[in-house]
Amino acid sequence: MTTDGWLRQLWLRPAGRVGVILLVVMSLTAAIGPAFLPDPLAQPDLAQGGLRPPDQIHLLGTDYHSRDVMARVVTGARVSLAVAFGAVLLSITLGGMVGLAAGYLGSWIDAALMRLVDAALAIPRLFLLLIMVASMERIPLWLLIVAIGATGWFGTSRLVRAEVRRLRAMDFVRSAEALGATRRRILARHLLPNVLGPLTVATTLAVGDVILLEAGLSFLGLGVQPPTPSWGGMIMENKSFLVTAPWTSLAPGLAIVIAVVAVNLIGESLHQDPAPPLS
Amino acid sequence: MTSLLSVRDLTVDYRATGLIMPRRPLRAVDRVSLTVSRGETLALVGESGSGKSTVARSILRLQPVTAGTVEFDGHPVLELDRRTLRGLRRRMQIVLQDPSSALNPRMRVGAAVAEGLEIHRLGVPSERPARVAQLLGEVGLDPALADAYPHQLSGGQRQRVVIARALAVGPELLVLDEPVSALDVSVQAQVLSLILELQQRRQLAYLLVAHDLAVVRQVAHRIAVMYLGRIVETGPTDAVLTAPAHPYTRMLIAAAPDPDHVEGRPGGSPLRAAAPDPDEGPPGGSPLPLGVSGEGAGATRPAKGCLFQPRCPHPGLDLRCASESPALRPLGATLAACHHADSTTS
Numbered sequence: 001m002t003t004d005g006w007l008r009q010l011w012l013r014p015a016g017r018v019g020v021i022l023l024v025v026m027s028l029t030a031a032i033g034p035a036f037l038p039d040p041l042a043q044p045d046l047a048q049g050g051l052r053p054p055d056q057i058h059l060l061g062t063d064y065h066s067r068d069v070m071a072r073v074v075t076g077a078r079v080s081l082a083v084a085f086g087a088v089l090l091s092i093t094l095g096g097m098v099g100l101a102a103g104y105l106g107s108w109i110d111a112a113l114m115r116l117v118d119a120a121l122a123i124p125r126l127f128l129l130l131i132m133v134a135s136m137e138r139i140p141l142w143l144l145i146v147a148i149g150a151t152g153w154f155g156t157s158r159l160v161r162a163e164v165r166r167l168r169a170m171d172f173v174r175s176a177e178a179l180g181a182t183r184r185r186i187l188a189r190h191l192l193p194n195v196l197g198p199l200t201v202a203t204t205l206a207v208g209d210v211i212l213l214e215a216g217l218s219f220l221g222l223g224v225q226p227p228t229p230s231w232g233g234m235i236m237e238n239k240s241f242l243v244t245a246p247w248t249s250l251a252p253g254l255a256i257v258i259a260v261v262a263v264n265l266i267g268e269s270l271h272q273d274p275a276p277p278l279s
Numbered sequence: 280m281t282s283l284l285s286v287r288d289l290t291v292d293y294r295a296t297g298l299i300m301p302r303r304p305l306r307a308v309d310r311v312s313l314t315v316s317r318g319e320t321l322a323l324v325g326e327s328g329s330g331k332s333t334v335a336r337s338i339l340r341l342q343p344v345t346a347g348t349v350e351f352d353g354h355p356v357l358e359l360d361r362r363t364l365r366g367l368r369r370r371m372q373i374v375l376q377d378p379s380s381a382l383n384p385r386m387r388v389g390a391a392v393a394e395g396l397e398i399h400r401l402g403v404p405s406e407r408p409a410r411v412a413q414l415l416g417e418v419g420l421d422p423a424l425a426d427a428y429p430h431q432l433s434g435g436q437r438q439r440v441v442i443a444r445a446l447a448v449g450p451e452l453l454v455l456d457e458p459v460s461a462l463d464v465s466v467q468a469q470v471l472s473l474i475l476e477l478q479q480r481r482q483l484a485y486l487l488v489a490h491d492l493a494v495v496r497q498v499a500h501r502i503a504v505m506y507l508g509r510i511v512e513t514g515p516t517d518a519v520l521t522a523p524a525h526p527y528t529r530m531l532i533a534a535a536p537d538p539d540h541v542e543g544r545p546g547g548s549p550l551r552a553a554a555p556d557p558d559e560g561p562p563g564g565s566p567l568p569l570g571v572s573g574e575g576a577g578a579t580r581p582a583k584g585c586l587f588q589p590r591c592p593h594p595g596l597d598l599r600c601a602s603e604s605p606a607l608r609p610l611g612a613t614l615a616a617c618h619h620a621d622s623t624t625s
Contacts, residue, residue, distance in 0.1 A: 172380060194384065
């Protein structure tokens with residue numbers, strides 16, 4: 001409903017605009033870039049040895065297996081961004097639904113859901129993920145997304161619940177009840193639109209977290225499996241050559257930094273403007 | 280004349296859960312009975328914490344009720360199933376106190392006014408914008424405001440939108456919970472005259488919850504004074520305001536900065552500054568108004584006897600007041616719940 005409003009606000013803020021441009025460029029590059037780059041798995045000049053520094057043919061050099069680093073970073077963006085946005089989409093959907101249900105329905109539903117969340121929050125997320133991921137030999141990408149998404153909604157649900165509880169006590173909800181609005185209508189028309197603001201901010205900030213989490217998991221060898229490139233995985237593969245061939249890990253590292261900064265710029269800009277004030 | 284709304288022995292307890300044992304529930308409303316007829320305004324007055332808003336919300340079933348009955352045009356409101364209740368909600372609407380929180384900040388004015396039409400499937404969807412424009416016009420707003428968000432409106436405009444939203448479904452009873460107390464005095468007058476005008480045009484019955492006697496005097500036909508969840512005095516507006524029987528009613532009237540009741544200062548504008556909330560003490564450093572004594576009502580709730588007895592200035596206060604709860608009885612032109620009021624009404 002007011003989507004146009006805060007998108008415009010985002011664009012009007014310099015930080016927000018930079019973030020949006022960075023993210024759009026990255027996404028476009030990830031989408032169409034691989035078509036113009038060599039095969040990220042190919043080893044074109046294996047005979048001449050790997051770890052070649054950047055030149056005209058390999059703009060970012062090659063890695064130990066003589067694969068083009070540029071092609072791998074760009075292709076890796078697909079995986080890393082897909083994991084980030086997929087997982088965050090899943091976790092805000094879960095967190096939003098649990099938060100709305102707990103906050104609006106209250107009583108034992110609220111108590112049960114929130115104790116569950118308390119318990120889940122007591123365990124470090126990486127540990128939860130390690131248990132899930134380490135119990136399997138080979139993790140398909142979708143499962144990685146589900147695993148990260150399913151362990152990321154606890155905080156969001158608390159945020160949404162608190163907001164819903166605050167809103168539920170407000171007169172406009174009372175007035176909708178007096179008009180005869182159904183629970184579903186109150187949730188969809190009155191509560192949900194009002195939690196979208198805080199939810200959006202939480203989402204953008206979570207994207208940065210998830211990119212780093214995927215990088216960390218892949219770095220530990222538990223995320224995206226080689227030879228499929230992902231940013232975190234690339235850093236792990238090339239950690240032994242950090243001194244002799246720094247481009248191999250600096251390139252994906254820089255990509256992570258840019259993506260996280262872009263998403264945080266957007267989140268921060270939205271954070272400054274929670275749109276129409278409530279009182 | 281049969282009443283449109285008839286409330287009998289309404290009782291509402293607020294349950295406070297203690298750390299170990301459940302605490303004694305707080306009785307917010309205690310056996311309140313009242314009636315409102317078509318085209319009539321009944322004002323519920325009393326200080327904050329007297330339970331008047333709780334009564335208003337209970338009648339519309341916006342909160343759980345402990346005991347009692349509410350009959351609206353013969354329908355037992357408190358016993359209806361959800362579907363029947365939804366149908367009845369068309370006929371009884373509420374206007375809430377604070378116009379800044381009574382409207383969804385993410386909903387345009389037009390959508391807010393149309394919501395009741397959508398819920399009750401009134402009219403053809405394609406004609407709703409025209410209906411909304413007509414309703415906005417009826418409450419004195421520019422129909423172009425339908426595209427605005429609540430935060431773009433002034434307090435008075437918002438309260439008009441809230442009224443239009445309630446009117447959309449064509450109610451017969453409108454519960455007005457402090458409809459003007461959050462507004463500037465000049466805006467209060469305009470909204471009050473709108474409220475009066477709508478009553479005449481639509482034959483609306485009003486249950487007006489207010490603490491401002493100046494407002495009540497202007498619009499109410501009858502008054503019910505509440506103290507700690509009970510009605511302590513009720514009667515026609517004139518009788519209650521000019522010849523109050525209950526010591527609490529007298530205290531309330533004395534506390535209101537009302538020129539008509541201060542000797543040597545006749546006249547006065549029809550609308551006066553809001554009466555001070557008794558909980559907030561005397562306004563602007565002026566001396567304590569005549570006859571007001573004691574803390575806010577919440578602080579002093581005797582276990583038995585007359586609830587008002589700890590603050591009662593009546594000279595006849597005796598053991599009976601401390602042991603026996605007084606019932607409403609005819610005293611002069613009103614009904615009042617006091618053992619001794621008649622001994623000083625002269």
